[in-house]
Amino acid sequence: MLELRNISKTFNPGTVNEKKAIAGISLHLEKGDFVTIVGSNGAGKSTLFNAVAGSFYVDEGTILLAGEDITFQPEHRRSRVIGRLFQDPMRGTAPHMTIEENLALAYLRTAKNQHAFFSRTTRAEKQFFRDQLALLGMGLEDRLRQPVGLLSGGQRQALTLLMATMVPPKLLLLDEHTAALDPATAEKVLSLTRSIVSQHHITTMMVTHNMQNALDLGNRTLMMDDGSIVLDIRGAERQGLTVSDLLERFRSGAGKALDNDRILLS
Amino acid sequence: MFYITQTALELGFMYALVPMALFLSYRVLDIADLTTDGAFVLGAAVSVTMAASGHPVLGLLAAMAAGACAGFVTALWQTRLGVPSILAGIITNTGLYTVNLMAMGWTSNASLLKQATVFTRLRDMGVSRNWHELILAAGITILMGALLCAFLGTRLGLSIRATGDNRDMVRASSINPTFTISVGLCIANALTALSGAVVGQAQKSADINAGTGIVVIGLACLIIGETIVGRGSMLRGMVAVIVGSIVYRFIYAIVLYTKVVPIDCLKLVTALVVALAIAMPTLRQWVAFQQRKLAAREKGGT
Numbered sequence: 020m021l022e023l024r025n026i027s028k029t030f031n032p033g034t035v036n037e038k039k040a041i042a043g044i045s046l047h048l049e050k051g052d053f054v055t056i057v058g059s060n061g062a063g064k065s066t067l068f069n070a071v072a073g074s075f076y077v078d079e080g081t082i083l084l085a086g087e088d089i090t091f092q093p094e095h096r097r098s099r100v101i102g103r104l105f106q107d108p109m110r111g112t113a114p115h116m117t118i119e120e121n122l123a124l125a126y127l128r129t130a131k132n133q134h135a136f137f138s139r140t141t142r143a144e145k146q147f148f149r150d151q152l153a154l155l156g157m158g159l160e161d162r163l164r165q166p167v168g169l170l171s172g173g174q175r176q177a178l179t180l181l182m183a184t185m186v187p188p189k190l191l192l193l194d195e196h197t198a199a200l201d202p203a204t205a206e207k208v209l210s211l212t213r214s215i216v217s218q219h220h221i222t223t224m225m226v227t228h229n230m231q232n233a234l235d236l237g238n239r240t241l242m243m244d245d246g247s248i249v250l251d252i253r254g255a256e257r258q259g260l261t262v263s264d265l266l267e268r269f270r271s272g273a274g275k276a277l278d279n280d281r282i283l284l285s
Numbered sequence: 286m287f288y289i290t291q292t293a294l295e296l297g298f299m300y301a302l303v304p305m306a307l308f309l310s311y312r313v314l315d316i317a318d319l320t321t322d323g324a325f326v327l328g329a330a331v332s333v334t335m336a337a338s339g340h341p342v343l344g345l346l347a348a349m350a351a352g353a354c355a356g357f358v359t360a361l362w363q364t365r366l367g368v369p370s371i372l373a374g375i376i377t378n379t380g381l382y383t384v385n386l387m388a389m390g391w392t393s394n395a396s397l398l399k400q401a402t403v404f405t406r407l408r409d410m411g412v413s414r415n416w417h418e419l420i421l422a423a424g425i426t427i428l429m430g431a432l433l434c435a436f437l438g439t440r441l442g443l444s445i446r447a448t449g450d451n452r453d454m455v456r457a458s459s460i461n462p463t464f465t466i467s468v469g470l471c472i473a474n475a476l477t478a479l480s481g482a483v484v485g486q487a488q489k490s491a492d493i494n495a496g497t498g499i500v501v502i503g504l505a506c507l508i509i510g511e512t513i514v515g516r517g518s519m520l521r522g523m524v525a526v527i528v529g530s531i532v533y534r535f536i537y538a539i540v541l542y543t544k545v546v547p548i549d550c551l552k553l554v555t556a557l558v559v560a561l562a563i564a565m566p567t568l569r570q571w572v573a574f575q576q577r578k579l580a581a582r583e584k585g586g587t
Contacts, residue, residue: 094456095456095459095462096459098456098459102457105453109451111457112451113447116447116450120446124458124460127440136439136441137439138440139439140440
């Protein structure tokens with residue numbers, strides 16, 4: 020589904036602040052893969068997501084999504100088929116617009132709405148939005164006309180998750196999307212993520228600093244360090260792996276201990 | 286008094302298109318678009334010139350098209366070429382001065398003498414003699430308000446609103462902000478130019494300096510309207526700009542009539558009111574902070 024061929028990105032080249040954020044990463048994801056990514060501070064996890072989503076163009080290498088070369092496609096074009104959630108729940112929704120309007124924007128991704136500039140949200144679509152919101156189990160289906168700014172962080176993040184997946188994307192990027200939520204809400208959003216992803220078989224990449232989550236969710240775990248993937252665990256070797264195994268594997272893979280001040284070991 | 290009321294209403298409706306444009310650019314898109322002054326004169330210049338050659342109605346439409354072009358140029362600078370948005374507006378505004386002179390045939394003042402305007406057309410159709418100006422001005426403004434309100438509910442309109450509300454989210458929702466900003470600024474400046482066009486034909490003249498400070502007056506109207514009507518839905522916004530514009534013109538008329546302050550000082554007063562209104566949240570914070578400091582000092586001092 021997603022194929023990265025030897026991509027690199029250097030920030031501030033030729034200055035004292037030069038930083039090789041991605042150093043020649045190659046990666047192949049099968050359709051339906053759910054990959055969790057852990058790594059030390061500044062390992063390049065978010066940069067990798069930015070590169071795939073198109074926040075900047077890579078210096079070298081090729082990015083293919085579902086066989087299509089998207090290396091030079093602008094971000095807004097890629098976002099038709101790539102859903103994305105950030106750590107900050109405020110980034111994914113428009114606070115002064117209603118829940119319904121936000122969903123209508125997310126629904127622009129559908130082919131028939133792509134160029135229907137002057138059409139309005141139909142009754143059938145509103146009903147569809149309501150049904151989808153009901154699946155979140157947060158009572159948002161009765162608050163369609165309220166501005167999103169009134170929702171809590173957890174509700175906003177759940178709404179963003181719905182917006183990113185309502186039209187199932189080819190790739191879903193989750194960048195520590197539960198890190199800013201309280202534990203109970205985080206658990207709720209995580210279980211929603213799990214059910215939505217498995218229901219639509221969405222190819223997913225998830226950055227997390229919760230090592231247990233990294234092992235519990237998905238079918239493959241990557242560990243990153245200094246702009247490279249140092250560890251790629253899947254299949255049988257991932258079965259029954261514990262957090263301490265993972266840390267040990269990281270130490271041997273990266274040649275140093277995992278250095279992340281936000282890491283959650285349990 | 287009756288005459289003042291009527292004039293204030295007429296001018297209020299005619300000029301209401303400017304705060305309406307600013308509602309779109311400043312409130313919805315969150316861009317301070319300083320093309321406004323030039324676009325206003327551009328509208329007046331185009332409409333008066335067209336009316337002079339016998340096409341008053343076409344003049345209004347051409348003025349809107351010209352305004353949209355001006356908005357597009359400003360959008361081009363800031364979206365494609367990385368010019369900061371305020372500077373982009375100022376640059377376009379400066380260039381428009383020459384364009385406006387050109388549109389008026391290289392004079393700084395163009396007048397209509399006996400030629401028909403949209404207002405005289407309406408009067409000649411037999412619409413009540415004294416009310417035709419008010420009816421037409423109100424009709425155009427309310428129509429534009431209704432159209433803009435409806436537009437902001439369409440998918441493109443929602444995309445434009447989201448662009449001003451959360452740009453990160455827009456990029457992640459398959460919307461191209463370059464496109465939405467361009468469309469928004471085109472529409473905003475088309476409205477501003479239409480205001481200039483209507484005012485120009487009503488006053489039967491276009492002056493190269495007629496637009497000076499119109500953006501600040503427009504903001505004043507917007508703020509007055511939002512203070513009275515409140516903020517929230519798009520419809521409320523449309524009502525607010527019209528109410529604000531009319532109230533502003535009433536204040537203007539009263540000042541003119543009673544001479545409480547010399548009329549020449551009104552721009553200074555307007556500028557101060559706008560600056561204070563925009564600074565209000567910061568001022569409130571500062572006052573609250575000072576009160577807290579004072580309270581803390583009293584507690585600690587004893």
